[in-house]
Amino acid sequence: MRPTIAKILTSSFALLAPIVVTSQALAQQDEVTFHKDIEPILQRSCQNCHRVGGAGPMPLITYEQVAPFAGLIEYKTGLRDRAGAMPPWYMEKNIGIQDYKDDPSLSDEELAAISAWARNGTPQGNVADAPEALSFDDSTKWKAGEPDLVVVMNDVTKLAGTPDWWGEIDYMPIGLEEDRYVKSVEVVEVNDVDTSAAAGTVGGRYIFHHMIWGTAQLDENGERQGFSIPWPVHEVGRNADIFDEDAGRLLKAGTAIVSDSVHLHSNGRDTTGHMEVGFRFHPKGYEPKYKPSFIGLGNGVDISITGNQKDQELHAYTVLQQHTKVVTFEPHLHAPGERMCLEAIWGYTVETLSCVGYDHNWVRGYPYADDAAPILPKGTILHIVGYMNNTDSNPNVPDPRNWQGSGNRSVTNMFIDLGIRVELTDEQFAEAMEERRQVLNLGPNDHVIGCPLCLAPLVAPVAEQRELDGDEVAAN
Ligand code: HEC
Structure with a gap:
């Protein structure tokens, strides 16, 4: 074929590329x-x-x-x-x-x-x-949408220049009269910081560093009864938690928000503020399909970070005991943390699911889109890699000469994926993969990250089973 004029023009222009x-x-x-x-x-x-x-x-x-x-x-x-x-x-x-x-x-x-x-x-x-x-208006403070229920906690005051404080804050009854399933939950700090005077950093804007919280029944004396049900931790700069559509979390009627682990820090000005917890509900009658998975993924035991060195790696693994859908990825590191990757290893397949940069001033969770959330077979190894920068090029590290181990303070370390995951039964697993194949219109030669069996012949017996079921239905 003779080159077209367009092609000739493009190729001669290529020589002039810089000017063009x-x-x-x-x-x-x-x-x-x-x-x-x-x-x-x-x-x-x-x-x-x-x-x-x-x-x-x-x-x-x-x-x-x-x-x-x-x-x-x-x-x-x-x-x-x-x-x-x-x-x-x-x-x-x-x-x-x-x-x-x-x-x-x-x-x-x-x-x-x-x-x-x-x-x-x-x-x-x-x-x-x-x-x-x-x-x-006031509703714009809720990034995940206007809540159906807002629980306003009591005010606390942190004075300028006072040391950090850890402890328990007042319990607050949620005032819910019937059990509801929760679609998303978001915690915001409302305080009297003058935002027209430049706050400079997100730490200068708030006094709550974090709040680990749950919901629990209170007795007639206002004392907590039994265990509390944990909800995702609030941290400064954190975004909302959106649960899987099919794995809403149960919020029990008549419970209260309880927290015995609040960390307050001074932002340099006398500040009074409180937490507001906003819940969005599924419609009444909703029943979740999937069970939450409580597999831990992290290593807090033998963290060892050398002084004045960057690109130091930490690794942690877990083997999935059940088919699992990964709903969110939430790297949790401390000051030297610079980056974290999540990897799935299944048979010969090693895939990077997500890699994110990390800034300890902004702890973020990353919710996968519904058609992109990894669906992993039991036996998959989840692997996280943390990349630590303990040098003066990392402004979050106060003194990079120090060796660092694990611990609760920001100048010591954590290495965890706090992400949300749900368990799938064999049937739900096959169903979820089938849905994925349809929604993404996957053909036999396609590949999709985070679904190693989506196109494997392994799922064939299930399809046959379904045909059988279909025949039975037809016969009836
Ligand atoms: C979730 C809230 C949030 C969002 C969204 C956000 N910012 Fe910011 N921005 C902040 C805060 C808080 C700071 C103060 C520095 C810090 O804590 O990181 C800041 C700092 C900055 C600064 C530096 C100001 C200074 O004086 O150093 C710039 C510039 C900026 N933001 C631009 C943007 C732009 C442009 C976007 C959108 C593309 C954006 N921001 C989105 C909260 C946000």
Whole structure:
């Protein structure tokens, strides 16, 4: 076949590539404006925090508010998945599963637009191109959606310059009259910090470092009775927990929120604040299909981190005793933690499911999208790898000369995947894989990360079984 004109043009232009690219890039830069290109990005991924009363130190709403920060915005968004990046979401985009719920991260095109805009004199553009402004009311503090039940805990006060405090806070009855299954739970701190005075860091904005909490029955004296049911730990900078659609968690009527492990820290100003716990419910009559899985994945025993050295690895493994769906990945490290990867090993298959950067100021959970959550057969080995940077290039480490072991304080270490997982029976496992094949329209030559048996001939007997069932139904 003779080369077409387009091809000839492309190949001769290839020689001129550097010049062509530059002039093209310049032409594109001219087109990037605040109202048309930047404002929609800010609305989707930033304004939730960067508004008056939000978690961010400065509002990023109007052109006048945003333009002076253009260079800093280019830098912070350009960090992508490393500590310090904005928005605080550190999923690596070049490895593993890429579909997550409530993912605020920016695409390559959006990062390029920000960069072009910042380097090209921050043109404002035409107001007519602007998206409709978002309105912020009290409900916007709930990132996972307006809760059906909000439990407001009692106020506590932390004075400027006082040492950290650990302990128990007042129990609070939830005021629920019938049992309900919970879709998602979110904990937010509401306090009297003056957000118009730049808070600087997320630690300067809040006083609760974390709250380990549960729900329990109280007796007539307000004393806790029996065990409490644990709910996901709240930590500073943490996002909401969205449970698997088919594994809602039971919230019992007449219980109270209890916590004997709250860590408060001073943010430099006298501050009074409290926690609010927002539950979203499944409709009445909902029954969960899957059981939660309580397999631990981590190693707190023999952590040993050398001083003044980066790229130190920690490893931990667990063997799944049941078929398992991984609902969220939640790396939990401490100050030297820089990155964590989750890997599934099944037979000869070794797959990286997710790798995320880590910033101990922002503890985040990463909920897999429904059609992307790993479905792993029993016998799979889950493996986490932690990457530690104990040098002065890690601003979270106070003194990198120190050796570090395990412990509860931020200057000692934890190494855990706190992610949520559910168990599947043989039948549910086959069903979940069948659903995945259909939803993703998988053919025999496809491969999907996190579902090693999705296309294996191993599932064939189940299909035959189903045909049998079908015949029986037909015969009846
Ligand atoms: C979940 C809340 C949240 C979201 C979402 C968020 N930020 Fe931030 N941002 C903060 C907080 C809190 C800080 C203070 C520094 C810290 O604690 O990391 C900050 C710091 C910054 C800074 C540095 C300010 C300084 O003076 O050092 C910039 C720039 C910034 N954010 C831009 C953005 C942009 C642009 C987006 C969206 C693409 C975004 N942020 C999304 C909460 C948020």
